[in-house]
Amino acid sequence: MTNIQIDEKLIQEALKISNFTSVTPLIEEALREYSQHRQQLKILDLFGTIDYENDYDYKQQRQKI
Numbered sequence: 001m002t003n004i005q006i007d008e009k010l011i012q013e014a015l016k017i018s019n020f021t022s023v024t025p026l027i028e029e030a031l032r033e034y035s036q037h038r039q040q041l042k043i044l045d046l047f048g049t050i051d052y053e054n055d056y057d058y059k060q061q062r063q064k065i
Contacts, residue, residue, distance in 0.1 A: 011023055020026040 014026055018026055
């Protein structure tokens with residue numbers, strides 16, 4: 001178990017707007033969302049960095065399936 005100090009007002013606010021009734025599942029969900037958000041930001045960094053061939057035809061690829 002990890003012992004941390006978190007602003008009590010912040011916890012109470014989060015509990016009010018969530019469906020959680022206790023702090024542990026609330027914090028676990030918040031950490032999941034934080035992790036997912038950070039992973040999404042990393043994916044956004046890839047936009048514009050991948051080069052495609054000019055003659056690539058995705059519709060043709062779909063027909064082969």
